[in-house]
Amino acid sequence: xxxxxxxxxxxxxxxxxxxxxxxxxxxxxxxxxxxxxxxxxxxxxxxxxxxxxxxxxxxxxxxxxxxxxxxxxxxxxxxxxxxxxxxxxxxxxxxxxxxxxxxxxxxxxxxxxxxxxxxxxxxxxxxxxxxxxxxxxxxxxxxxxxxxxxxxxxxxxxxxxxxxxxxxxxxxxxxxxxxxxxxxxxxxxxxxxxxxxxxxxxxxxxxxxxxxxxxxxxxxxxxxxx
Numbered sequence: 385x386x387x388x389x390x391x392x393x394x395x396x397x398x399x400x401x402x403x404x405x406x407x408x409x410x411x412x413x414x415x416x417x418x419x420x421x422x423x424x425x426x427x428x429x430x431x432x433x434x435x436x437x438x439x440x441x442x443x444x445x446x447x448x449x450x451x452x453x454x455x456x457x458x459x460x461x462x463x464x465x466x467x468x469x470x471x472x473x474x475x476x477x478x479x480x481x482x483x484x485x486x487x488x489x490x491x492x493x494x495x496x497x498x499x500x501x502x503x504x505x506x507x508x509x510x511x512x513x514x515x516x517x518x519x520x521x522x523x524x525x526x527x528x529x530x531x532x533x534x535x536x537x538x539x540x541x542x543x544x545x546x547x548x549x550x551x552x553x554x555x556x557x558x559x560x561x562x563x564x565x566x567x568x569x570x571x572x573x574x575x576x577x578x579x580x581x582x583x584x585x586x587x588x589x590x591x592x593x594x595x596x597x598x599x600x601x602x603x604x605x606x607x608x609x610x
Contacts (some may be wrong), residue, residue: 409496
């Protein structure tokens, strides 16, 4: 198991790792409030399963469920009383941003960069053995969520914009991806990411290194406490 953070991170490009993450980010462009969040949730939940399948590594179902949760979701543990206000704010915000399409594109750009980092980090965790059934997967999930919350995904912004520009009818694309599989339907979108894999890799590797540092720090802290 990779624990010391000194091993070279594998940045081998494989579109299967990023396909569902890309669809989750593009779901923001669907011009229908609540429908967009349904599709985003569907593809976000697929990310851990698709990556583990692509790598031939089994991840416990409860761990997949934890990895599928949004880092900054619409709902939180702040209480049921706040839910109606959050729903109202969400609907109004989505309606406005569908009317002013440029804001929807901005949202989708941000979502894409964040989901690409999420997919890369999950792949990194699987390869490191941190999501195996016989280890403390909750530690890995907790550290990854902290990292995804703290990183700056903006270096991938231009690449995300190019990807969005190459999308025609996003709703039709996502429906087909939901039915036939994201990797196959969105393969053409992967060409842009592939051609910029070196520059994109720098940002992604920085994320995995931060994760490694914090994971090792947590292990060492547990050792001192023990």
